[in-house]
Amino acid sequence: MSMTFSGQVALVTGAGAGIGRATALAFARQGLKVVVADLDPVAGQSTVDLLHQAGGEALFVACDVTKDAEVRQLHERVIEVYGRLDYAFNNAGIEIEKGRLAEGSEAEFDAIMGVNVKGVWLCMKYQLPLLVAQGGGAIVNTASVAGLGAAPKMSIYAASKHAVIGLTKSAAIEYAKKRIRVNAVCPAVIDTDMFRRAYEADPRKAEFAAAMHPVGRIGKVDEVASAVLYLCSDGAAFTTGHSLAVDGGATAI
Template sequence: MSMTFSGQVALVTGGAAGIGRATALAFAAQGLKVVVADVDAVGGEATLGLIHESGGDGLFVVCDVTHDSDVRQLHERIVAAYGRLDYAYNNAGIEIEKGRLAEGSEAEFDAIMAVNVKGVWLCMKYQLPLMMAQGGGAIVNTASVAGLCAAPKMSIYAASKHAVIGLTKSAAIEYAKKGIRVNAVCPAVIDTDMFRRAYEADPRKAEFAAAMHPVGRIGKVEEIASAVLYLCSDGAKFTTGHSLTVDGGATAI
């Protein structure tokens, strides 16, 4: 089944690299205008450059999703440029802590929750009224397999991703009759800069990360992008409130 899209404008937060960049490029390849948002201006402009090189249309907006004013201005820029927002991928997030729960700091807790939870909440706070006014839309939030099960030595991160799933399901029910679908994608370990920072210093950890997936490898950013596009596409018109695992079988064990 080919993916088809009813609208014309997509937003990707955390679009400067990794899964966000891959998803922005995938949206552009479908002919959508793509708004890339990130705190990393260099990476964000690079993503936009790749979109333009492929013949696509879009814009980059510097945005810290933990600040209401930034998120509000992001969506105002989208309306000013394109007049609507059809698809939103709320992907901005920060990485896991590296110790047991009692070893964590208040600063770690606040930072992870601010980006991973407050950031998703703020983005949906502005996306939902905009989509209601135009008659519908689709939102996908980045959760994680860590939002579906226990995650030893990354309890704060796991709690943040459980919260994303809670926000996703609640918004899906609240806005189901408004023509807005809200879903989440739950990746396992994916080959990103975040993965390399966590594992490449110790090849044994990288080998363990691959082995934890029954398929025998970690995931690719393009595989998550494909899942996001499916959830936004007309092929998923009857899907809302769902957390789609893209995990190489990790949660099936």
């Protein structure tokens, strides 16, 4: 299996922390030029600094993925600086829901769908023509195990991740003959800043989260990053339209 990359360009949204930052670092360590996109300029630039420290080449672009103009400008900037785009990891997402379906608000619905669904759609809208013109490439979208089944008290979030999988599969079929592969990663509970903020006040919840996974622990950001790199690599040349669970066996139960 080949995981070799050479002189190529990768774009990572939501790269200011967590899975996005880990994947940006993983791309840089493989010798790729990395465009780091995030809503938070301080976090995004911090990721770029880490990539530079690791010997990589990187560029930060501030972007709100819910805004068409900003997403268009992000991709224009990629081409302006590097002249090409080979891989895109559409990872920007939010999770703010904590109640049953009937307890949700319209504001929560709009915010979650805006980032998690519209953001992925807008990014692919501008990425796909670039990849077509270039003769191929790969896109990976961040879905979730919540997009593979039910997620009680997270119904809007689950719906958004089911939608990401629908976008992924549809784009994969539409562009399969253009040598463009489109896949998704579906993480379970991963050790990110978001996870720590949610569970640090109650260690019992953290223990419960670990027990949800048959392997007996939560996942690591580097493990998701490895899955993204695999889906972008030539080793996954015959894989498209796939939703890869990175979940410690949780969906096998």
